[in-house]
Amino acid sequence: MAKAILVDTSKCIGCRGCQVACKQWHGLPAEPTRFQGSYENPPDLSAKTWRKVRFIETAGEDGRLRWRFISDACKHCTDASCLAVCPTGALYRRPWGAVDLNQEVCNGCRYCAAACPYGVVTFNEATGRADKCILCPDRVEAGLQPACVTTCPTGALTFGDREAILARAKRRVAALTGRGKNGGRIYGESELGGLHTIYVLQDTPATYGLPEKPRFATASVFSSSLTSILASVVMGVGALVAFRQRGGRGEE
Template identity: 40%
Template sequence: MPHANALYGPLDPAPDAGYVDAPPRMGFFTDTSVCIGCKACEVACKEWNGVPQSGLDLLGMSYDNTGALTANSWRHVAFVEQPRPSGSSPAAAARMSGGPEFLGMPGAQPPGRGTGVEERTDFRWLMMSDVCKHCTHAACLDVCPTGSLFRTEFGTVVVQEDICNGCGYCISACPYGVIDQRKDDGRAWKCTLCYDRLGAGQTPACAQACPTESIQYGPLDELRERAAARVEVLHERGVPEARLYGHDPNDGVGGDGAFFLLLDEPEVYGLPPDPVVTTRDLPAMWKRAGLAAMTMAVATAVAFLGRRQ
């Protein structure tokens, strides 16, 4: 069995899973600073993977009609409207509302510019396309009793729905709450990082469809370098809130295969601030259980022999 419970420190999960001459680990870098909330990624994911429609469900005072990652939503674009961060100047807030133009991408004009409408600087939109993190240390792999979940040669984690028995263990094991069961059959479903496309040398459908390159796909090491440079650029441009999430190989899941550039705390986007692989204590638990069983067996044998005497 792969050393999926070995925590902290760099790990290349494909070779650890037994792949010989594995290709570079592939993944996603999602730059939320240039996400425009168009949901092209959601649509592309559904179309390519044949994911059922989620239905139109407007969630209160929000433009978000999916709400979360589910068995029928493998990409979820979150919309967060919030007041201007305390301590930031109106000018900085105006820059933050400038969208792709300010943040280094061609395209949209900031709201109100050139329209005669006064720009608002008292709030900002935060948008993020969320997805399965394809963890380095994936608890879902540890608990799956049928082998339905497996590690690919690209380091990603995929569900083979044809051998999923619907036990749901992976759902409770995921520290991000990503995996979900489909109501009609009970099987588990999630993002595959378009495994079929990767094998053909193609870009995953969501990244291919993203018009602002908010979702970037490639070798994970290259994406991490690109993301670090991006954060430096944003800091230089007066966006001190920019930070990376899920990129650190020394975090509680050994780093994610899909990581993010955020403009606020992870909790604002519905992400756990300090995720930890939920099966980290399994080896120690099994060891303690084994010792307890051995002790009980010895005690029983001694008691039995004592009675015979």
């Protein structure tokens, strides 16, 4: 049964408990950082930070400043670009949907990092391999929840069967709309074949740094191959003409 995390941004208070719990469970070190002009820290997901809370400041309809928070990490896409391009098979799928990463197999080619549409997968300079959120398979397969979900104090993060999570997300959006809390919308239901992280957003995906239409990296392979084959044929025919043409002066 496919599992998923629900990230309900309307319940997130930006405490970063998920961020710290992730570091604790996976033994990830702290990152030396500088003040970025925001309480958000560190600046981006990295090999040492697999989950982080993004702090977004926007102006509401009334012109007043509004905080938006989102707990961001690997979305465990069904059409996962990183998994599709990985040449060694280090990235692989768990039966319940997580995109896991086998450190014993990764050889540090970094193709996954370039392919990920969300900027999640990162090369770890220290180990020479890729790193990202693996959705705590050791916990989940022992019947526990991912560390970030267990820690979340407000219920902004919940975990369960994807069907149930999706239904819960829809109920939440309906409830928010009913209370006049500027709508809300779901992200992740159908993006990239369906993500294993479902978001309830209170604003546009772009506000949260999520692409409206994320692109599956290898979707272009067919058209690129076609243009390459065409160029090969033109080159072959051109060479045939060049070799067969009766030469001018100086021809041997």
